Amino acid sequence: MGKYIGIDLGTTFSCMAYINESGQPEMIPNSEGENTTPSAVLFDGDSTIVGREAKSQSLFEPQNFEQFVKRHMGERDYLFTTKDGDKYSPEAISAIILAKMKSDAESYLGDTVDGAVITVPAYFNEAQRKSTMDAGKIAGLEVIAIINEPTAAALAFGISKGSDKPQTIMVYDLGGGTFDVTVMRFDSENITVLGTAGDRKLGGYDFDNKIIEAVIEVASEDGLDINKDMTARQDLQLKAEAAKKSLSAKDKTNITLNISGRPFKYTITREDFVDMVEPLLFKTIGSMENACDEAGLEYSDLDKILLVGGSTRMPVVRDCIKEETGIAPSSEVHPDEAVAIGAAYHALDVLKDMQKKAKQSGDTSSEVFDVEIPETSRQYTFTDVTSHGIGVIIQNEYGEEENSVILPKNVQVPAEHTNHYTTTVPYQEKLLIRVTQGEETDLRYVTEIGTAEIQISPREKIVGIEVTISCDENSIIHVRVYDKDLRQDLGEMHIDRVSNLSDEEVKQSQMRISKLDISGE
Structure with a gap:
């Protein structure tokens, strides 16, 4: 009977937690006995060192040392190159960190780690989320879910310190490399995200x-x-x-x-x-204002501002928040550990759902039934939102390409929206769907996630089509197309994600990483 854990895969530090038999959260220390592991990798000859030792030895081998790789997740062209010319993708470097953590967790728990919930910044786009899931797969982890970091922290806060009184809370999450601000509403059983903003390259x-x-x-x-x-x-x-x-x-x-x-x-x-960091603080204030605007709230509507992320320990951050909002920020959760604990709680919810689906399908032999799920002091359901608009590139009436948003930003997930379009020329034989993330019409301000191509029956006229975009619980995007003229569902299209590894590349990386001698010392 294996364990299911929560992992906070951070830019500068990572950590992990699980829920014990009594329903209480516990941090899982690494092999060095520490609750946090620096997200750092050093390639030292035949061995690969992860964590504190990698960081301390980086002065001797700076060309073989990689840190802050989380900032490059979803960047297809970024490769870390060692002194000897070996190249590693961001997913591969992250997988090395995850493989070390998985091994440490299994040693500490005395059991296999069968699955994990991994956290991501709320403002990560789809390519970055997919990269994180691929990293888990390369490391030999079954990633049963992805959860946004502020939501995970809110879950940890709600279960440990929540009350039956409805509350509106802002989670200010400033980590080593990313920043999120999320406005949420709590009641006795539900957490609902009302608005989110942030910067994936600010920390x-x-x-x-x-x-x-x-x-x-x-x-x-x-x-x-x-x-x-x-x-x-x-x-x-x-x-x-x-x-x-x-x-x-x-x-x-x-x-x-x-x-x-x-x-x-x-x-x-x-x-x-x-004085040096004032421009960075102004950026966080802008995100706070945007998140409140999306939620339709003023600072005065907030009951609490919850601090998450190691960088919130800086007094200048706390002073800035209080000066801007008039609210003294709260440190009721551990800034380094709350996200991993929330992920561990979510792992229990996902497991319950997996058991329920297996029972409904009649698959009573499923291994998920071997896992005993402890009861926690409180139980919450949560509803997250899309952090970016999702759409497709179209030709406008002037023949120019522009972005057409189908699934708007800040819609509760899972979600599904449909827009109506037409083919561009008579006798058109195929559709090329270019999927985007971003709210602007101008293509310079959106990210192209990938493309999907499908053959259609050529006709002498322009015909109507429907494009349906859905976003699942992990904020992974799916695209379906319907031919209105033939009244034919063309099915879900395979998206060739331009920013992510192919299935074959994931398999190759998995084989490569599995052969490395990975240690923390």
Whole structure:
């Protein structure tokens, strides 16, 4: 009888949790005895090191060290290349991290990990969600569901500290590499997402980079080029992160480096840091306003602002939120652990649903019946929303290509919407559907997810077609086409996802990663 766990696959740190037999959440420590694992990979000869040790050894092998790969999920052209020329996709690097976590979890639990719920930023697009699921598959994990990070945190909060009194809560989730703000409504049994906004490339990493940019500029005035010394550059990356954390408790701190054999010292005060990061804080405020606008609410309608993500430990973040909203943000959940715990709770719900479906189908031999599902103190159902509009590229009346949204942003999922179109020329023999994410008509401001092509019966006239786009519980997109002239359902179309690995590439990566010697030390 295997275990089902929740995994927070983070940009800078990852962690995992499960629900014990008493219905209580427990963090699963890694093999080093720590609840969080740095999302860092070092390729060291025949071995592949993951976590804290990889980070500490990165100064010796900076060219073989990869971190922050979550920011590249869904980017088809991004490949990490080692010093020896070996290339790894973002999915493969993430799979290496997940494989280490799976192994550590099995050692700690004394049982196999049969499945996992993995979290993603609410503002991840479909390509990034699919990449995350592919990473799990490459690591040998059955990903039974994907859940948005703010929703997972809200689930953890609701079960541990919720009340029967209805509440409207904003979850401010600032992690190492991504930022989400989500407005939700709680009652005694339901969590409903009302609005979401964010930036998939805004997080603690960017706060570090503000320090890095300042150090590089001052060093260059002394005739030192840090970017030409890879060891010094990696040392600066680590020390900028440490300086940021230090300034949460101290008024000033020093960064000392050895750049091409010359010593260098940089002093930064908390006031300097606040000035540096002000533009980043303004970005988060913009997202807060957008999420409230989508929910049709004012800040005064909020009962609580819940902080999630390690970067919310910075006093400047808390001060900014209070100044903007007049509400002192709450730290009632552990910023690093709440998301994994929420994912673990969701794993129980998914398992119950799997057992129910297996029973309805008469499949009483299904392995899911071997799993005992503990009862928790509270149970919630939750309703999430689409974080982006989903549509197709069409030709307008002037013969120009533009985006046509079919499934709008902020619609509760699972969802399905249909739009009516026509073929473009008589005797047309095939339809090329180009699926997009984004709200704008202008193609420069949308992302093309992929294409789907299907043959149709040629006719001498322009004919009407219906395109139906659905978004499932994991926010994965499906497309169906209906021929109105022939009254014929052409079925679900296979989307060739331009930003994702093919099925064959996933299999090849799975074989490759399974042969690596992966460890944390």
